[in-house]
Amino acid sequence: MFSGLIVRFAFWLHGSGRYEKVKTLFRDNLSNSNSKYKKYVDSLMIFLILTSVGILVYEVRNSVPEWMDFYDIYIVSILFFIEYILRLWVDSDAHTVIVNDYNECQFLHKPFVLSISMKKIFKHKISYMLSPSAIVDLLAILPAYRPLSILRIFVLFRVFKLLRYTRSISHFIDVLSSKRFELYTLLFLLVFIVFTAGIAIYVFEETSNSSIETLFDAFYWAMVTISTVGYGDISPVTDQGKAISMVIITSGIVIISFATSIIVSAFSEKLDELKENRIIEDVNKNKTFLVICGYGQLAKMFLRQEENMGTSYVVIDKDPMRVKQAIKDGYRAINDDASRYEVISKFNVSYSQVTVLCLTNSDVENIYIALNAKSLSRKIKVVARATNSDMKKKFELAGVDHIITPSGVANVMLNTAISQPAMYNAIYAILTGKDVANIDEIHTYECNKIIGLPISAIDFKSHKMLFLGIQRGVDGDFVFNPDKNIIIENDDILLVMGLKVSIEYFRQLYARGVSV
Amino acid sequence: MSRQAFVFGYAGQGSSLVAGLKSNQFKIHIIETSEDRCRRARADGFLDVVMMDILNDNELNSLDIDPDDHIVCVMEDEHLNVFLTLSLRSLFPDTNIVAISDSIYTTQKLKMAGASKVIDIYKISANRIHNILNKPVATKLLDSFLLNKGDISYREIHIPNDSFLDGLMVDEVDFSKYGILLVGLIDMELSHKFIFTTTSHIEHKLDTGDVMVCIGRDDDVDRFEKLIKPIKVEQEEVCIK
Numbered sequence: 001m002f003s004g005l006i007v008r009f010a011f012w013l014h015g016s017g018r019y020e021k022v023k024t025l026f027r028d029n030l031s032n033s034n035s036k037y038k039k040y041v042d043s044l045m046i047f048l049i050l051t052s053v054g055i056l057v058y059e060v061r062n063s064v065p066e067w068m069d070f071y072d073i074y075i076v077s078i079l080f081f082i083e084y085i086l087r088l089w090v091d092s093d094a095h096t097v098i099v100n101d102y103n104e105c106q107f108l109h110k111p112f113v114l115s116i117s118m119k120k121i122f123k124h125k126i127s128y129m130l131s132p133s134a135i136v137d138l139l140a141i142l143p144a145y146r147p148l149s150i151l152r153i154f155v156l157f158r159v160f161k162l163l164r165y166t167r168s169i170s171h172f173i174d175v176l177s178s179k180r181f182e183l184y185t186l187l188f189l190l191v192f193i194v195f196t197a198g199i200a201i202y203v204f205e206e207t208s209n210s211s212i213e214t215l216f217d218a219f220y221w222a223m224v225t226i227s228t229v230g231y232g233d234i235s236p237v238t239d240q241g242k243a244i245s246m247v248i249i250t251s252g253i254v255i256i257s258f259a260t261s262i263i264v265s266a267f268s269e270k271l272d273e274l275k276e277n278r279i280i281e282d283v284n285k286n287k288t289f290l291v292i293c294g295y296g297q298l299a300k301m302f303l304r305q306e307e308n309m310g311t312s313y314v315v316i317d318k319d320p321m322r323v324k325q326a327i328k329d330g331y332r333a334i335n336d337d338a339s340r341y342e343v344i345s346k347f348n349v350s351y352s353q354v355t356v357l358c359l360t361n362s363d364v365e366n367i368y369i370a371l372n373a374k375s376l377s378r379k380i381k382v383v384a385r386a387t388n389s390d391m392k393k394k395f396e397l398a399g400v401d402h403i404i405t406p407s408g409v410a411n412v413m414l415n416t417a418i419s420q421p422a423m424y425n426a427i428y429a430i431l432t433g434k435d436v437a438n439i440d441e442i443h444t445y446e447c448n449k450i451i452g453l454p455i456s457a458i459d460f461k462s463h464k465m466l467f468l469g470i471q472r473g474v475d476g477d478f479v480f481n482p483d484k485n486i487i488i489e490n491d492d493i494l495l496v497m498g499l500k501v502s503i504e505y506f507r508q509l510y511a512r513g514v515s516v
Numbered sequence: 517m518s519r520q521a522f523v524f525g526y527a528g529q530g531s532s533l534v535a536g537l538k539s540n541q542f543k544i545h546i547i548e549t550s551e552d553r554c555r556r557a558r559a560d561g562f563l564d565v566v567m568m569d570i571l572n573d574n575e576l577n578s579l580d581i582d583p584d585d586h587i588v589c590v591m592e593d594e595h596l597n598v599f600l601t602l603s604l605r606s607l608f609p610d611t612n613i614v615a616i617s618d619s620i621y622t623t624q625k626l627k628m629a630g631a632s633k634v635i636d637i638y639k640i641s642a643n644r645i646h647n648i649l650n651k652p653v654a655t656k657l658l659d660s661f662l663l664n665k666g667d668i669s670y671r672e673i674h675i676p677n678d679s680f681l682d683g684l685m686v687d688e689v690d691f692s693k694y695g696i697l698l699v700g701l702i703d704m705e706l707s708h709k710f711i712f713t714t715t716s717h718i719e720h721k722l723d724t725g726d727v728m729v730c731i732g733r734d735d736d737v738d739r740f741e742k743l744i745k746p747i748k749v750e751q752e753e754v755c756i757k
Contacts, residue, residue, distance in 0.1 A: 290649070297619050301642035304620070355649060383648055385641070388532055402648045407529055409644070410616060410637040411536030412662055417614045417633045418521060418542070418586040423672035423729040424633055426700055426710045431658065432636075433643040436715050437699075439654045461687075464714050466697060468731075471653045478656045480668050481692050481732065493653050497699070498714040 003114035010098035027090040030083075034284055034348045042165040045083070049140075049158050049165075052076040056143060056155045072143075080141045080161075087137065092124040136160045167281075171274055179266040186259055190226070193255075197248045198222040204240040211235075226252035276334040279314055283332070284348035286312040291347060293338040293369050294360030295322045295331075298385060298406060302359070303331055305433070316343065339368040341376070349377045358384035358400075363391050367398050374399045430497075439468070440503050442494040447510035450494075456484040463506050465498035520545060522581060523588045524570065524600055526553045529616055529637070530590035531560070542586070547579070570600050576607055583610035589631070590616045598625045605630030661731075670699070670731045671741075678746035681722045686713065689722070694740045696732030 013019050028035035055064060055072045098117045105112040128134055139157035163169050176183065202218035211234040212218055221234040225248050236242045283289050290313040292299050299315065306313075315333035317323050326333035336343045338356075347354055356373040358366035366384045373380045383402040386395050395403045413431075417424045429437040444451050450458060460467040469480040471493040478495070488494070496503060521542040523534050527550075534557075537544060546565045548554045557565045568575045570591075581587065587604055591597040594617070601615050615631035617623040618638060626634045644662070647655040660668045675681050681689065691698045700712040703720045710729070711720070722728075730737060 298638045298641055301620065301636075301638040302645050305642050305646055357645060383645055404641050404644060406637040406641040407532045408536075409640045409662055410529065410635050411533055413635045413640065414533055414588065414614060414616075415536060417635065418537075418588070418612065420672045421612060421633070422702055422727045423670065423710070426712070426729050427661070427670055428633075428635075428640075429712075430699075431640045431643060431662065433646065436712050439651070439658065441651050441653050466699065466714050468657060468697060471656075478653060480657070481695060481697055484692070495653050495657060497712075502714065 003112070006114060007098060007102050007112070010095040010102070013095040014099045023090060023093075026086055030087055030090060033281065034351060036351065045079075046162065046165050048076050048079060049162055052143075053155055053158050077141050077143075080137070084134075084137045084141060087134070088125060088128060091128040092121075094121045094124075097121050097124070133164060136163075171277075175266045175270045175274070176263065178270060179262050182262045183259070186255060186262065190255055193248065193251050194219060194222045194226060197226070197244055200244050201236065201241055204238055204244070205236060209234070209237045209241070222248060225249060226255065228252050228256065272335070276336070279332050279334055280346050282311045283314045284352065286310075286352060288353040288355070289313055289347075291316060291338070291344070291354060291356045291373075293317070293356065293358050294365070295319075295326045295333065296359060296361055298404075299357070299359045300329070302357070303329075339365060339372050341372060344369075344373050344376050349380060353379070353381070355381040355383065358382065359404075360385075361387075363387050363394075367394060370395065370398045370400050435500055437497060438500050438503065439495065439497045440500075442496060442503070442507065444488065444490055444492050447507055449510040450488050451490055451492075452487060454485050454487050455482065460496065463498070464502045465496045465506060468495040468497060470494050519543070520582075520585045521588060522547060522579060522585065523590065524548075524604075525590040525592060525597070526557045526565075527592040529618075530592070531556070533588070533590055533616065534562070535560070537588075545579075570596070570603070573603060573607065576603060581608050581611055583608070585611055587611055587613045588616075589613065589626075594618070594622045598622065598629050601626055601631050602629040667733050667735075668731060669734055669737070670729060671737050673728045673730055673737075673741055673744070675722055675724055675726045675728065676745055677724050679724065679744045681744050682724050684722050686720045686722060691730065694732075694743070695736035696730045696740050699729045699731055701729065702727040 029037050029041050032038060052072050055068050058064060097120050098114075101117040101120070102112050104110075129138070136157050139154050140161045142154040143158065163173070198215065198219035198221070201221060202212065202215050205212050206218075212221065217234060224231050224234075225245060228249065236245050283291075289311075290309075292303070292313060292315045295315050295317045303309075303313075303315075311332065313332065315323075315326050315331050316336050316338045317326065317333065318335070318337045320335050323333045323335040338344060338358075344356070354373075354377075356369065358369045360366055360369070363386060366386070370382045370384050373382050378399075382400045383404065384395055384398075384400045385404045385406065386392055387405070387407065389405055389408050392403055392405070409431075413424075413428065416427055426437065430439065433439070442450075455467065455470070458467075467481075469478055470482055470486070470488070471478045472489070473491050496506075498506075519542055521537060522545045523530065523537070524547045526534065526546050526548050534544065534546065544562060544564065546554075546557045546562050547570065548557065548565065548567055549570055551567060554565045554567045566579075570576065587608070589597050589601050589604070591600055597615060597617075601613060604611075604613055612633070613631045614633045614635065615626040615629075617626050617634050617636050620636065620639075623634050623636045623639075640662075644655070644658065647658060657668065661670055686698070686701070689698075698713055700710055700714075700716075701720060701722075702708060702710050703723075704725050704727075705721065705723060730740070732740070
């Protein structure tokens with residue numbers, strides 16, 4: 001009866017879209033670094049930790065006002081507790097275990113035993129609770145319990161809890177853990193020397209040295225000496241003890257230099273990766289961003305033209321030399337192969353509008369990157385470069401949204417240059433987007449005062465602008481040089497040519513609604 | 517048409533560029549330094565292919581190049597391309613030399629070497645990417661120029677003798693009535709420089725010999741070009757009709 005209810009409840013949860021949605025929401029905001037609001041959750045937790053640690057430290061020598069105590073005991077601890085419970089909840093799906101087990105039993109005509117599923121669920125949850133970060137979380141709740149002042153020491157765990165919310169520290173730990181083997185070896189050596197030296201000094205000096213009374217004193221002396229700190233509160237008095245000191249000091253220097261070199265080499269090995277991860281994290285925060293594959297002449301020219309892109313782009317190239325060059329030129333570049341699925345999938349496709357520019361010199365490469373991006377998500381917009389127009393069809397099949405053919409462009413320009421030379425410079429200026437021939441769009445949402453006016457009512461000439469045409473609606477047709485009596489409607493886009501300043505002034509004028 | 521185009525280089529970019537030129541009814545001469553590429557050019561259907569040492573001025577001078585002809589420099593090696601441009605400019609000071617460049621640094625050097633026009637193949641493409649990303653409507657119009665998509669194109673129109681436009685101010689002519697837009701003009705009275713209508717501060721008077729650059733649908737531009745010819749011609753046309 002009871003187990004039947006539980007199973008039914010599990011199935012209800014399994015089928016409930018809303019439950020799934022709520023759980024995903026919490027999961028994203030607690031642990032998905034691509035989530036929009038996670039940084040706010042993190043900032044709040046960091047604030048709670050810092051204030052509560054501050055209060056506890058202040059409390060050591062001063063009496064704190066009641067509201068601070070209240071804040072520390074109730075608000076901080078309760079929030080920590082809620083966070084702990086939420087993390088425990090989102091870590092694994094209990095109802096799926098029951099549903100799967102139940103289905104399996106049905107399939108095999110086997111009686112369903114709830115306790116087996118419960119054991120599984122319990123195991124999952126316990127394994128989460130025993131993970132280091134969960135233990136820190138739990139211990140960080142404890143300092144709230146005042147009667148036991150020993151619990152105050154757990155305030156340290158609140159400081160440890162900061163690790164969860166700060167990237168740099170967790171990166172540091174990642175780097176160190178990559179050298180786990182070397183560091184463990186060194187640690188073993190250290191323990192071995194401290195142990196041997198401690199026993200030796202104890203044996204030689206326990207009777208003659210008044211400051212060494214217990215084996216603990218001996219180990220303490222060995223540790224202080226090997227670390228080259230040497231407080232001097234305990235020092236050897238016999239010749240044997242001094243000899244041990246000499247050996248231990250020498251090995252201390254060796255161990256410290258070893259440890260330093262291991263940590264430094266770990267960092268230098270991981271530094272590029274860390275930097276690249278940081279670049280990807282930064283770019284993922286943008287609502288729209290560009291992934292530029294290949295750092296050749298076309299990419300260079302494009303980046304030179306695009307100013308104020310901030311962090312909303314990243315250059316990817318297979319060739320480390322070209323990446324170096326890109327970084328030298330001041331661009332955000334990473335060394336990776338964009339045709340690999342894992343590389344493109346690092347980008348935050350579900351939250352942002354991503355545009356991939358395939359600008360390498362090779363058609364094969366560009367098509368592969370385009371397919372790779374499109375296979376990850378159809379939402380990704382792909383602009384690709386093709387070496388000649390024969391390739392166009394293949395690019396279209398691959399689902400590329402726009403195809404760029406520099407040689408085709410050069411052909412058009414060459415024909416213009418020799419058959420209509422007088423106008424060559426004019427067309428070149430238009431096509432390269434020079435300021436004298438800047439073609440720009442005026443959207444009705446930024447100039448809402450033009451809505452409802454017929455085109456003839458706007459004196460483009462006096463604004464030093466040339467009206468080229470209009471696009472009716474967001475996805476409507478473009479009408480070149482339309483009838484001057486048509487009325488501008490919402491969502492229309494006007495296409496004009498003119499100096500940037502003229503167009504900017506026009507925008508300001510019609511946005512403010514000053515009559516003209 | 518007796519005009520000739522001398523194309524230096526038939527590798528990579530060069531071969532696809534020349535293929536685009538074929539349609540333009542020029543007499544095309546191809547000059548190459550390698551026997552292999554000469555053979556390829558011949559195989560592609562070009563009859564007038566010459567192999568020569570382009571570093572040698574005497575050989576270059578032997579080419580029969582007139583001031584009315586066009587020279588296109590598309591050597592694969594950019595250093596060679598700059599050197600060639602410089603040599604040709606010194607030998608043929610009045611000929612139109614068009615050079616192809618693939619980087620901003622080369623563009624500058626080619627200009628200094630005396631090329632009349634330098635086509636930077638990536639600059640236009642880079643701007644097109646910029647437009648695709650930021651100005652989709654502008655892209656539609658510009659693509660119709662670049663890719664021959666749609667029927668809107670640009671054309672230079674010379675004002676003929678005794679045209680009705682002769683003597684009119686630019687403001688007095690309503691070009692959009694003819695379905696075309698005036699982008700700018702070369703006002704021979706003032707200078708030989710192109711002036712965009714959107715940047716000029718003064719009123720321009722249209723005169724015989726001025727060059728207008730217009731954009732419009734192909735048939736509208738054709739009609740307009742016919743229309744501005746002297747009335748006499750029009751009358752003849754009417755008679756024929």
